[in-house]
Structures are given as C-alpha cells and as structure tokens.
Amino acid sequence: MRKFSSVVSNMNPHQKIFIAGHRGMVGSACMRFFQKRGFTRIITASRKELDLSDAGKTVAFLQCHKPEVVVNAAARVGGIQANQTYPAEFLQSNLAIGLNLVEGSRKAGVARLLNLGSTCIYPREAPQPIPEEALLTGPLEKTNEAYAIAKIATLKLCQTYRQQYGLLYHSAMPTNLYGPGDNYHPENSHVLPALLRRFHEARQKNLPVVSVWGTGKVKREFLHVDDLAAAVFHLLNLENPPDWVNLGTGKDCSIAELAKIIAATVGFSGRIEFDESRPDGTPRKLCDIQKIKATGWSPSISLAEGLAHTYEDFQHNLNSDSLRE
Secondary structure: OOOOOOOEOOOOOOOOEEEEOOOOHHHHHHHHHHHHOOOOOEEOOOOOOOOOOOHHHHHHHHHHHOOOEEEEOOOOOOOHHHHHHOHHHHHHHHHHHHHHHHHHHHHOOOOEEEEEOOHHHOOOOOOOOEOHHHOOOOOOOHHHHHHHHHHHHHHHHHHHHHHHHOOEEEEEEEOEEEOOOOOOOOOOOOHHHHHHHHHHHHHHHOOOEEEEEOOOOOEEOEEEHHHHHHHHHHHHOEOOOOOEEEEOOOOOEEHHHHHHHHHHHHOOOOEEEEEOOOOOOOOEEOEOOHHHHOOOOOOOOOHHHHHHHHHHHHHHHHHOOOOOO
16 A cells, blocks of 8 residues: 655745636635745636637647646536536536646646545445545435546546656545635525525525525535645645545534524524425535545634635625625
8 A cells, every 4th residue: 555655845936836727716715825825936827718628728728838736726616506407517527627637737748736626526325434445435426426427537537647657646625615716606506605695695685584405404514715725735745645635624514503603604693494395415425534634734714713704705705796606
C-alpha cells in the first residue's frame, strides 16, 4: 500500500496557476486564498473566453499559457431539482470538462493538477462516516447519479494518468459546500443556499410558515468554502498526496436542525413545515476525514460562524443586485 507523505513542497508564489471555474463559489474562494498569500501569476478564463467543453480550445489555451499547476474548480452544479431535471446535461458537461482539462493538461506539459469533485461519488448506502475506500462498492443515489458518474470518471482519469504517465494529478472530494459566491436560484440551488433565501424572503414578507423539502430527517455535512480553499492549498503543498481524499468537517446535522439554525440566523420566527412529497436524497452523507487530517489539515470554521458570514454576503449581494442565481 502506498504511503502518503505530509512533507510539504512549498509552492512558490511565482508559479503559474490556472484556476478553472474562477467565477464560481469554489474557484473564487481559491482565488482569494492564493492572492492573500502573494500569488500573482494566477491564470483565469471566463466561459466566454474559454469553453472547457471544447477539447481543442482547452488544450490550445493550456499550451499558450503554460501553467505549472491546474486546479479544476469548474463544474455544472445544482441541487436535487436541477439534477433530476437535467441529468443528460449534468453528465455530458461534467464529463467533457474533466476529460478536456486532464488530457489538455497532459498535452500542455502541466506537471500537477488538483481535481475537485464531490462526496456524492460514494454509494447511497455507504458506511458512515464514508471512507475513501467506499468508492464503487455499491449503487449511487439516483437523484444525482449523472453528476456523480462524471465526477467518478474524472477522479479515475487523474488516478490512471498518475499511474501510467507519472503525472501528479490527484483529486479532492468535498462534502456539501457553502459560503460567499454561492448560487441562490430559488429552484435549482443546493439545500443550504435555497433555505437561506427562502427563510430570508419569508422574514421580509412576514410569512407565518416556511416549507422545507423532504422529511427533515436526512443528515448532511457542510464545509465552508474558505476552509475548502485552505485544504486545496494544503494538498498542493504535499509532495505525495493521496490519489483522492475526502474534505469535510467530520460532523453533520439533520435538515430539520439546519432549517432551525438558518431560521435563527436570518431572524425568522415562524413555523417550519416539511413537505414529505418531495425527495430526501441520500439518507446520510458524512465524510471520514482521517486521511486528510493525518496530513496536517483540519477545518476551522463552525457552521454557526460560517452561516452568519454567508448571510452577510447574501444580503450584500442582494442589495447590490449581484446575487448569483
């Protein structure tokens, strides 16, 4: 069994780093983190400037800019509603992005690539907390199967490129993320931003009740995106990181508990109801984070602190008409 080192390689602030998906919540958090640490040669491209689903354009971009490190934070993402409504687009888009970035990086001579996925890659009935070894040991959750398959394929692509070509291409699988720059679409966003917006609007309109999808009994783990950015930097400093590693807090809460915390955060004092006709998704999805903790990283932002910060950002963007949705 390969042993993974916690010795750092000390990334140089003068290195050229391409952050794919820099305008999204994850990519923008990575941008902030690297910029605060003096990295000035960060390469970015908007969707208009680079279509990552186009293999030729992707490899040409990488060959032109010649980054030394690539961070794949680009993805088509959404909650249960979006995944169930657009499974073909979720599978096709994310497969194309993953394949083109990994193969394009190889052709362009990129020595290191960190691919970001999701813990939805694990089986619906995986043991809790979920170890990395649970991958491909059972059926996936049907409500996000298409997205998960694309992320599994990209993870395996990195693993095989590392094995066959000796390239340091590796992956990290974050749990549910939240924080500044999240998407607050009323129908297609993830559970936490969707609830944050719903409770905020209910308070603004003095509504007596807020309806929450599902039974409220399923459990989820939430990681602040700034903690994720710190983990990305940490992993890129490891000389011999695992092929893939879970990123989370090691703690979860029920959707009912989450709803109560969000209601208190935004100042909603009405009643919370649960619409059991709506799907719950995976019963529980808690990360085993022992592998990443063994290398020296651990999360630092509590859910209460992170939600307060996120709500401030939500209100600022709402007031300035810059809310992502």
